[in-house]
Amino acid sequence: MLTAQVLHALLDAVGAGSGVRLLDVASGPGNGTAQAAQRGATAIGADISPAMATHACRQYPEVPFVVADAEDLPFGEGAFQAVMTNFGLLHLSQPERALQEFCRVLRKGGRVGLTVWAPPEEAVGFGILLRSVEAHGNPNVLLPAGPPFFRFSDPQECRRVLEEGGFAEPKVVQVPQTWRLPSSDLLIEAFLEATVRTGGLLRAQSVKALENIRAAVREACQSYEKDGTIELPMPAMLASARKK
């Protein structure tokens, strides 16, 4: 899974290890929570989707998962030494409120870590897709509420929001990731199936538009082909900070 490539850097950034109680927000299928537990942390996963939490629980029965809203966390003040979210912030309508909650449940000196995508100029898969939708489809369809998708891809904005949320020493780094695809059509399929907002954007296109988008994606992918595999740079931005 592409979003797993940055996971180890995220776990390092929050100091996931033994003696650390860690909350994984928007834990999805639970891979990040389980990796944190494997490093010795007392890890708990939280996801707003009951279906996701059930799925995670089945995959990792030894790891506790709860259904919870990142903006109204059901944990006491200072309950954790680490809070992380791997690509979770992108799906929240009120990310500042979630960061306030992260701060509340962290104890003083605790670490927060989050990942988002690098901007589409650098996260090439997004760039190709969004340019194709702009050229051949309707980029203005109604999507689930959320902040501008690449808002936190800007290190300055990321640091500002963390500082305002009660965190000190915010640090933002870019972590390289590569998306390897056997064919360009799979890029569209992956966005359709596995992503919330970009998938929504694609699902809202007409059949004809989608066909044209597919053709444009195919063409744009050609220059990234190496020995029959398409290799797209998809770097992540990793932000971390310490609770004051």
Added chain:
Amino acid sequence: MGYTMAISQELLNILVCPLCKAPVHLKADQSGLKCEKCRRVYPIKDDIPVMLIDEATIEPE
């Protein structure tokens, strides 16, 4: 029923009501977690606490 001891004490110790942030306790029949302040009960489904304000029921006492 499969509920028994599915939720660890460690988790119970740190869970609070997502609305008023007061402690919650496991109901005697283990069907949910009840807020000691606002009396909301958060259901436990498939051994997973569902700590969503909209999914809670309010008990009269």
